[in-house]
Amino acid sequence: MSRQIESVAVLGCGTMGSGIAAASAAAGCRVLMLDVTADAVEQALQAVDEGDRHLVRTGTFDADLALIADYDWVCEAIVEDVAVKQELFARVEPLRKDGSVISSNTSGIPLRDIAAGMPDRFQADVAITHFFNPVRVMKLFELVPGEQTTPDVIEAFAAFGANQLDKGVVHAKDTVNFIGNRIGCYFMLSGLHLAKPFLAAGMTQETIDAVLGKPVGLPPTGLYGLIDLIGLDVMDLVGKNLAVNLPDGDAGHAYTSFPDAEQRMLERGQLGRKSRALGGFGRVQKLDDGSKKKETFDLVAESWRDATAPDLDGVPADLGAVLFDDSPQGQLAWQVFGGTLRYAAGLVPEIADDIVNIDNAIRWGFNWAQGPFELLDTVGPDRVSAKIRAEGAEPPAMLQVLEDAGGPSFYRGGHYLGRDGAWHPVTP
Ligand code: NAD
Numbered sequence: 293m294s295r296q297i298e299s300v301a302v303l304g305c306g307t308m309g310s311g312i313a314a315a316s317a318a319a320g321c322r323v324l325m326l327d328v329t330a331d332a333v334e335q336a337l338q339a340v341d342e343g344d345r346h347l348v349r350t351g352t353f354d355a356d357l358a359l360i361a362d363y364d365w366v367c368e369a370i371v372e373d374v375a376v377k378q379e380l381f382a383r384v385e386p387l388r389k390d391g392s393v394i395s396s397n398t399s400g401i402p403l404r405d406i407a408a409g410m411p412d413r414f415q416a417d418v419a420i421t422h423f424f425n426p427v428r429v430m431k432l433f434e435l436v437p438g439e440q441t442t443p444d445v446i447e448a449f450a451a452f453g454a455n456q457l458d459k460g461v462v463h464a465k466d467t468v469n470f471i472g473n474r475i476g477c478y479f480m481l482s483g484l485h486l487a488k489p490f491l492a493a494g495m496t497q498e499t500i501d502a503v504l505g506k507p508v509g510l511p512p513t514g515l516y517g518l519i520d521l522i523g524l525d526v527m528d529l530v531g532k533n534l535a536v537n538l539p540d541g542d543a544g545h546a547y548t549s550f551p552d553a554e555q556r557m558l559e560r561g562q563l564g565r566k567s568r569a570l571g572g573f574g575r576v577q578k579l580d581d582g583s584k585k586k587e588t589f590d591l592v593a594e595s596w597r598d599a600t601a602p603d604l605d606g607v608p609a610d611l612g613a614v615l616f617d618d619s620p621q622g623q624l625a626w627q628v629f630g631g632t633l634r635y636a637a638g639l640v641p642e643i644a645d646d647i648v649n650i651d652n653a654i655r656w657g658f659n660w661a662q663g664p665f666e667l668l669d670t671v672g673p674d675r676v677s678a679k680i681r682a683e684g685a686e687p688p689a690m691l692q693v694l695e696d697a698g699g700p701s702f703y704r705g706g707h708y709l710g711r712d713g714a715w716h717p718v719t720p
Contacts, residue, residue, distance in 0.1 A: 295393055295448035297456075301326065301363035303353070303380060304370030305336030308397050311427025312367055317344035318428070319456040324363055325350045353380070361389050365452070367421060369397040372529075374405050381406065385414050393445050395421040399473065400533045403438045403466045415440040421449055422470055423459075424657050432656035433459035434470045460656040462649045468537035469530070471643050471650055472657030474544075475664065477530050479632040480522075481547040483515040484554055486627045491592050495603075495620060497573060498588060502602030503621045507614040508629045509661030515628070516573035520564035524550070524572065528558055539642070543635055553591045562589070574599065611661065612671035616679070626679070634680065636664035638688035641711050647690065648708050648718055665690070665708075669701040 299322035302313045309325070317323045317340050325348060327333045333350040340348055351359060360366050366388055370380060377396060388394060394417050396406055403420050410418075419437050424430035433453040437446050446463075453459040464470040469477060487500050501514030511518070519527055528550065535548035550558060557563075557572070564572030575596070577585045586599035607614050607621050614625040636650055644650050651663025660667070668676055673694050677687040687695070690711070694702060697713045707715040 295364070295391060295444050297321075297364045297393065297448050297452040299323070299363045300365045300367055301360040303327075303360075303366065303368045303384070305333055306369065306371075307425060308423060308427060309367075309369035310336035310339035311425070312369060312397065312423060313348065314340045314344070315428050315457050317341070317347045321347065321456065322363070323348045324356075324359055326353055326356060326359075328353060353383075357383060358387050360384060360387055363389075364392050365449075366392060366394040367397065368395065372398060372401065374401050377401065377406055378408075381410065381414070385410065393417050393419070393448055395419050395449065397421060397423055400469050400530065400537070402468070402537065403436055407438050412440070416442050417445055419445055419449055420464075420466070420470070421453075422464070424472070430657065431458075431460040432462060432472055432653060433457065434462045434464045434472060434653065434657075436464045436466050436470060438466060460652055462653045462656070463644070464649065464653070465643055465645075467539075467643050468534060471653035473530070474639065474643055475632065475636050475650070475654055476658045477527070477534065478544050478547070478635050479628070480515065480519055480527060481531055481534075481544070482631055482635075483628045484519075484551055485547055486631065487515065487624065488551060490620060490624050493620065495624065496588070496600055497591065498600050498602040499604070499621065500624060502604055503607065503614060503625050504629060507604070507607055507609070507611075508625060509611050509667060510629075511659045520572035520574055523564045523566050524554065524558045525563050543638075553594055556594070557589070571596075612667055615671055616675065630676070630679075633664050633668060633676065634688050637668070637690040640690050646708060646710060646716070647702055665702040669703055673701065674699060 300316045301324040302309045303326050305313060305325045305327045313323050313325045325333050325336060330352055337350060366384055368377060368380060370376060398420060407415055407418055415438060419435055419441050422434035424432045435446055435449050450461045453461045462471060497516050501517050504510055504514040505512045513521060531548040534544055538544050561567060562570045562572060571589060573589050575587050577587055579585055587596045588599045590597050606619060608617055614622050615630050640647060647665040651665050654660050654663045662670060673691055677691045680687045693711060693713055694709055697709055702709045706718055708718050710716045
């Protein structure tokens with residue numbers, strides 16, 4: 293029997309839940325919004341377009357949980373705490389109608405932990421539906437089945453995500469941080485550490501952000517600007533989760549905690565844009581004459597200074613070419629961005645069955661111009677492998693699969709290279 297999603301009960305209407313509710317209502321779905329207090333739901337309702345509010349019913353967990361019996365999809369988006377999520381799911385499960393599907397929007401708790409001890413019907417109907425913030429803007433929608441989730445459940449979520457919500461569906465596995473955040477957070481956390489020798493040698497944070505921006509196809513926020521957006525507090529939690537859940541031997545273990553200066557920022561509450569006057573790696577000061585001044589928190593001096601222009605002198609303009617440039621900027625790009633490409637190329641099939649899901653997740657979740665494998669194709673995978681070998685290391689798994697398959701690129705003629713060394717059609 294195929295499943296149809298035409299209505300959604302959203303449990304927890306904070307940042308993510310209100311976005312999921314608003315997007316679903318905008319797609320013409322009936323929506324139920326429940327939260328701990330009526331006030332919280334009323335506030336969340338403001339996120340729904342006025343013209344869609346007739347589709348929305350609101351209530352609280354204590355008074356109105358039984359209403360979920362009338363909805364096709366029960367979508368949990370409450371606090372990131374496994375015990376709290378388990379408790380809510382245990383209350384919800386007996387109330388949910390047969391044939392409905394159920395999901396968690398967790399960013400990092402394994403589905404097997406959330407579902408532990410739940411009945412068979414739950415195990416068959418549950419998945420992780422991982423949206424990115426802000427829900428209505430970000431295209432990425434990661435779907436993660438549990439061990440017993442039936443294929444029609446994933447098909448129903450994929451169809452709803454693509455057709456009703458206009459999302460880019462990515463099929464991920466029940467591994468820590470799924471796809472987008474596994475690679476994106478490796479970039480950020482490894483970047484903070486690997487940038488240190490360059491900072492010590494006098495490279496500015498503005499230059500580091502600029503090198504790790506357009507020259508490699510990333511948004512202008514680069515490294516520090518991106519962490520300022522996300523918040524050091526969130527990155528700290530991500531690091532702690534990685535430390536516990538990364539597989540043994542994963543390169544990410546080296547980067548699960550902050551370098552000293554960043555740790556001191558966290559302890560001071562200097563978390564990023566959310567900290568306003570305290571700032572993060574940068575801040576904007578309002579001057580008495582009404583004008584604004586951009587400042588940078590200098591990580592070496594650990595004090596504020598005026599922002600400076602980045603030094604991109606001589607950095608090649610062609611996408612990714614900086615990776616092979618012999619300048620300090622080129623070395624930085626190779627270590628931080630090249631290191632992230634290497635990391636990604638070692639994660640098939642651990643986090644995804646194929647390179648297409650990885651490329652899509654990174655383009656849609658982090659707004660890179662090209663996903664890691666597309667970018668490798670752009671710069672030449674053979675050049676990357678040669679550079680890795682010149683440093684005395686072995687290229688990661690997918691680069692070796694490509695070599696064995698005779699290269700020269702991961703994509704050719706509408707096909708992609710599989711982990712099995714064969715070429716498979718890229719389906720839209
Ligand atoms: P939020 O803090 O904005 O909202 C959390 C919601 O949980 C609120 O509605 C709150 O009332 C409710 N809540 C708090 N304590 C509760 C309890 N004891 N029982 C039931 N409900 C309770 O959080 P958010 O950013 O919307 O995150 C929600 C989920 O989505 C989390 O699992 C988070 O990891 C995940 N997520 C967040 C982001 C993001 O960027 N914010 C992105 C992807 C996934």
